[in-house]
Amino acid sequence: MEDRVDEIMDTVMNKLVEEIEHLKELTRDSGADQSELKHERLKHTSFLIEMLGLVGSAKSVLPSERRHAPHGESLGRNAHPLSKSGQPYDEMIEYFLVEEIRKYARIKPSRLGKQNFMGANGTFTSIGHACFAMKEELEEYMDYDVGDFCKDDWRQAQRLMVHGCDPLPRRRCFSRAPKLYAKPFPINESMWKLPDNRNVRWSQYRCKNFDCLAKNATKKGFFKCSDCFNLTHHEMPRWMELVYPDPASNLTADFLIKEVLQLKPGEIRIGLDFSVGTGTFAARMREFNVTIVSATINLGAPFNEMIALRGLVPIYLTINQRLPFFDNTLDIIHTTRFLDGWIDLILLDFVLYDWDRVLRPGGLLWIDSFFCAKEDLDDYLEAFKILRYKKHKWVIVPKMDKDGEEVFFSAVLEKPPRPF
Numbered sequence: 001m002e003d004r005v006d007e008i009m010d011t012v013m014n015k016l017v018e019e020i021e022h023l024k025e026l027t028r029d030s031g032a033d034q035s036e037l038k039h040e041r042l043k044h045t046s047f048l049i050e051m052l053g054l055v056g057s058a059k060s061v062l063p064s065e066r067r068h069a070p071h072g073e074s075l076g077r078n079a080h081p082l083s084k085s086g087q088p089y090d091e092m093i094e095y096f097l098v099e100e101i102r103k104y105a106r107i108k109p110s111r112l113g114k115q116n117f118m119g120a121n122g123t124f125t126s127i128g129h130a131c132f133a134m135k136e137e138l139e140e141y142m143d144y145d146v147g148d149f150c151k152d153d154w155r156q157a158q159r160l161m162v163h164g165c166d167p168l169p170r171r172r173c174f175s176r177a178p179k180l181y182a183k184p185f186p187i188n189e190s191m192w193k194l195p196d197n198r199n200v201r202w203s204q205y206r207c208k209n210f211d212c213l214a215k216n217a218t219k220k221g222f223f224k225c226s227d228c229f230n231l232t233h234h235e236m237p238r239w240m241e242l243v244y245p246d247p248a249s250n251l252t253a254d255f256l257i258k259e260v261l262q263l264k265p266g267e268i269r270i271g272l273d274f275s276v277g278t279g280t281f282a283a284r285m286r287e288f289n290v291t292i293v294s295a296t297i298n299l300g301a302p303f304n305e306m307i308a309l310r311g312l313v314p315i316y317l318t319i320n321q322r323l324p325f326f327d328n329t330l331d332i333i334h335t336t337r338f339l340d341g342w343i344d345l346i347l348l349d350f351v352l353y354d355w356d357r358v359l360r361p362g363g364l365l366w367i368d369s370f371f372c373a374k375e376d377l378d379d380y381l382e383a384f385k386i387l388r389y390k391k392h393k394w395v396i397v398p399k400m401d402k403d404g405e406e407v408f409f410s411a412v413l414e415k416p417p418r419p420f
Contacts, residue, residue, distance in 0.1 A: 080107070081121060095132060098139040100146075104169040128320070130164025138165060144173045152176050155204045158297060166320045176201060187311045191283050192231050195309035200302045213301055225299075225337055228278040229306065235280040253369045253397045253408035257284055260366060260412055263392050264331075268364065271332035272323070274339075274355075275368075279307035279314070281334055286312070290332070319343075319351065325358040333359060334366040341372030341380070341406070348383050356387060361417040365389060370409045371399055377407055389413035 093105045108123040110116050116123075131138050141156055150173040157168055182196040194210040202208045213229035227234035237243070239257045244250060261268055273281045274295045282292035295317040296303045307314035315324075319338075333355050339348065355365060365387075372380055377396070392412040399406040 080124070092132070096135065096139060098142045100142045100144070100172070101127075101138065101169060104142075125169070126167060127169050128161075128164050128166040130166075131160070131168075134160060134163060134165050138169075142169060142171065144171065146172045147174075149174050150176060152201065152203060154298075161318050161320070162297070164320055166318055184309055184311070190309060190311045191286075192236065194229070194231065195306065199309055200305045202302075205301060207301065210306075225276045225278070225301075225303075228276075228280070228303075229301070231278075231280075235278065238280055239284050251395075251397045253395060253410040255366070255368070255393055255410060255412060257288060260364065260393075261288055261290070263412065263414075264362065264364065267362065268331045271330050271334065272325070272358075274317075274333065274335045276303065276337045278303060279310050279312040281336075282307070282312045283310060292332075292334075319347070323354055323358050327357050328360040330358050330363060331360060332364045332366060334368060335370075336368035339367070339370055341376055345379060345383060348380070349386075352383060352387060356415060359415045361415055363415045364392075365411075365413045365415065367409065367411045367413070371406055372409070374398075374405055374407050377409065381409065384411065384413070387413065387415075389415055 093102050096102060096105075104125055105127060108125070110121055110123075115121050127138075137156065137160060141153060141160060144150055150171060160166070160168060178199055178201055180198045182198045184190060184199070185193055185195065194214060197209040197211075200210075207213045210229060214231070216226050216230060239254070242252050242254050242256065244252050268290055270291045271285070271293075272295060273279075273292050275281065276296055276299060277294070279294045282294050285292045291313075293313045293315050294307050295315045296307070297316060297318055298304055304314040304316055317324075339351070343351075359365060367384065370380070390413065392414060394411045395409070397408045397410075398404045399408055
């Protein structure tokens with residue numbers, strides 16, 4: 001513990017010495033203009049905040065007085081109030097070397113010394129358990145100057161999230177934004193019009209504008225929804241007109257929105273679309289007075305930005321996370337182009353039970369064009385059957401471009417009442 005205190009104090013002293021030398025150089029430079037001096041003052045404010053944080057970290061590991069720690073424990077190493085093992089809560093946080101991670105993850109006690117309005121005696125911020133396996137990547141992500149601009153590293157953040165470092169810790173820097181952000185189009189225009197290219201940071205994408213995305217050129221960096229940015233020809237007919245892959249067979253895995261809503265007239269008001277897309281399902285449901293939140297990540301294209309610029313609500317969410325909705329609150333959950341034959345059956349179980357948790361009794365689960373290998377179909381169908389939902393629609397259609405080796409499965413299922 002004493003070594004840790006010495007380490008923190010040495011860091012403080014070294015940074016103070018560096019800053020003092022810098023100030024001396026700045027003072028000798030008589031040519032410095034007022035704007036530069038103003039920038040330096042802002043920088044020094046952030047610097048002082050950082051120094052105060054380091055000093056606070058040192059104090060948190062100093063031996064406390066005997067009357068506060070009769071067993072020789074130190075402040076900051078107390079057990080979690082709900083822990084039965086007595087293991088110091090902050091012990092694992094010392095695994096990280098970047099101080100911002102430690103500051104974020106430590107218990108923040110109530111300043112009033114009593115329980116807060118949430119019924120806890122402190123605040124307990126969390127990070128995903130896989131963050132410990134991605135130590136170097138997370139430390140790089142959290143290595144920034146407090147109060148300065150963040151690095152343009154959203155792809156690194158998404159990589160951390162997708163690999164289980166989810167939730168990510170918050171940061172105390174300003175996120176990057178487009179240099180010339182244009183006023184969004186009015187809602188009566190934005191729904192079916194490509195947004196202004198200036199409203200997206202394109203540096204991390206292969207396409208550098210929406211026209212490139214809409215043209216569906218090859219090797220754009222995403223494949224799950226390669227036509228999703230073509231709002232007129234591809235997106236506009238979806239869920240409004242049936243598409244028959246083989247007109248001769250008269251088979252389709254598509255359902256129309258109006259048909260699904262007629263199953264529960266007047267009851268479907270709010271829901272979630274967990275898919276890879278640009279928000280078209282939410283846009284169409286809006287025409288039927290249904291509010292849909294669209295959950296997606298940016299898989300090679302600015303899906304979240306596109307949804308927001310259309311005037312809809314995106315939620316940046318990976319499959320690794322528990323849904324941020326309370327039990328029995330949503331009327332409908334829709335998914336397409338996401339839960340397919342790639343997903344592990346155990347993970348699918350956890351996902352479906354979580355969706356069941358947030359669906360209200362009588363709510364609808366719309367599985368839209370789930371595709372998998374024909375030989376795996378029975379295993380996947382069993383995962384859906386175990387929910388014991390009422391089947392309103394249930395169809396299996398061969399995937400025409402795979403010679404019958406893959407199939408589409410679509411269903412509309414109703415959560416039953418559970419009076420127990």
